[in-house]
Every structure is written in C-alpha cells, then in structure tokens.
Amino acid sequence: MEMFMIDSSCNGLKNKVAIITGSARGIGASIAERFLSDGAKVVFIDIDEKMVNQTAKDLDASGNQSLAVAVDLTCATQIQAMAKKVIDHFGTIDILVNNAGIVGPNRPLVEVLEEEWDQVMAIDLKAVFMCSKAVLPVMLKNRYGRIVNVASIAGKEGNPNLVPYSSAKAGVICLTKALAKEVCQQGIYVNCITPAVIETPILSQVTKEVANYMVSKIPMGRMGRPKEVAALVRFLASDECSFTNGACIDISGGRATY
Numbered sequence: 001m002e003m004f005m006i007d008s009s010c011n012g013l014k015n016k017v018a019i020i021t022g023s024a025r026g027i028g029a030s031i032a033e034r035f036l037s038d039g040a041k042v043v044f045i046d047i048d049e050k051m052v053n054q055t056a057k058d059l060d061a062s063g064n065q066s067l068a069v070a071v072d073l074t075c076a077t078q079i080q081a082m083a084k085k086v087i088d089h090f091g092t093i094d095i096l097v098n099n100a101g102i103v104g105p106n107r108p109l110v111e112v113l114e115e116e117w118d119q120v121m122a123i124d125l126k127a128v129f130m131c132s133k134a135v136l137p138v139m140l141k142n143r144y145g146r147i148v149n150v151a152s153i154a155g156k157e158g159n160p161n162l163v164p165y166s167s168a169k170a171g172v173i174c175l176t177k178a179l180a181k182e183v184c185q186q187g188i189y190v191n192c193i194t195p196a197v198i199e200t201p202i203l204s205q206v207t208k209e210v211a212n213y214m215v216s217k218i219p220m221g222r223m224g225r226p227k228e229v230a231a232l233v234r235f236l237a238s239d240e241c242s243f244t245n246g247a248c249i250d251i252s253g254g255r256a257t258y
Helices: 026-037 049-059 076-090 114-142 163-186 201-205 208-216 226-236
Strands: 017-021 041-046 066-070 095-098 145-150 188-195 248-251
Touching: 017 026, 017 076, 017 114, 026 041, 026 049, 026 095, 026 226, 041 049, 041 076, 049 066, 066 076, 076 114, 095 114, 114 145, 114 163, 114 188, 145 163, 145 226, 163 188, 163 248, 188 226, 226 248
Parallel strands: 017 041, 017 095, 041 066, 095 145, 145 188, 188 248
Antiparallel strands: none
8 A cells, every 4th residue: 555644844835925816805815814824925916905905914914924916807917917026026926816706786687787797707707717827827837836716606506696696606617627627737736615605795795685595505504704715725725735626615504415
C-alpha cells in the first residue's frame, strides 16, 4: 500500500496571494477574514470603493497583508488592470475566489426586462469568466493555482421568480467543471460551492416571501452563516485541496436534492 505523510507545518494558505471578489461585505468579507487569519495575502475587490477600503482596513489594520481595489466586474479592461496591479504589488496570484454577485429581479420571467437579464449574466457569470481569464496566465506560468467559484443551490434546483439568477449560477457550475478539466494537469484546481440562503446583506435584494421560501426548503431550518461558507472555501483554496477538482460542493443545510 502506498504511504504518504502530510506536512503538518504547512497550513495551505500562508503567504499565498488571494483575490476575493465582492469582499467588501457578507460572504466575501468573511472569506477574506478567514484567509488573513491563516496567513494569506488578500486582495479585496468590490465596486464600492469606500466600503472595500474600509473593510480591508478593518480586517488588516497594518495594511501589510492586503490590497484593496475598486473594480467594475462588468468591465474587462478594469479586471485586466486589477490583475496587473496585484502582480506588481505582490509578485504573483495564487488564488481566485469568484464571489461577487447580485440576485437581480424577483419577478416572473414574463416581467423580467432584457437589460435586467443582461446585468445578472454580466455580474454573476461573465465576470467569473473574465476574472478567471485574467489570472490564468500567471497561474499557468507558475503551474499552480486555486480557483473557487461561489455559485448557488439555485443553480442546481432553480428558484421561482429568480430565473436570471438561477440560470447564471447554473452557468457558473458548468464553467467550473469545464475549466477544471482544462487546467488540472497544469497544477490549477477549479471548484465551486453551492450555498443555500446565507445571512448576508444580499438578502435585502429579495422579498421576505422569497427569503422565507428559501429557508423553508432547508431541512436544518435555518440560514447558513458566512463563516461556515468561509471554512469550506478555505479548504478548496488551500494546498490541502489536492484531489478535489471540478467539484460542486453543497453548503445548504441539507436542501440539495442531487
């Protein structure tokens, strides 16, 4: 039988450079906090410049372990400029967490406007493609990388009155699986998670009825917590994630049916 030893001195994140989109608040901020506590260097990305700078300052008072960059993730040139800025500042990029997203319209499909559909697709799906494309050259050069995409249980099961969001998140799941197969032999592993409803400010984008519907589908009878999501992302972004690739991992309190 083949035997191997795990180096217990390696926590899997120390000194790794991690970009986390949508990290000014909610799940993204919790992921950033967890990464910082494990010794990573964190790049805070958000469209809200004031808030992203404040969150970075709150979580890394010295500023030695972090960089905050305001980025419109619907703009390819801004994303490319961000990647260059990170490399200039930290020298490399080891981890990308595509967390940023919006819920979009909470209405029947017949009432959804084309521009609303396009906005959800741009932020929730196309930005995952563009951010991944921006960091892959340095990861391929280093033959090392971890990409973790935050999808949603809605992308597996669909939520009524959230067709654009559900569709975009389904796209994120398949993007993850396809890209994982492309780059795993170059030392880059790509995985995604599918949270059920989590206690974050994004809930303000849905009606109380929609939130209640989502919680009613969770056997554990409660919302998830951002720190619970951060713990799962931490594993997938670490060196300890060495044989998990192209996976779609539920964090749903038992809601997932497949």
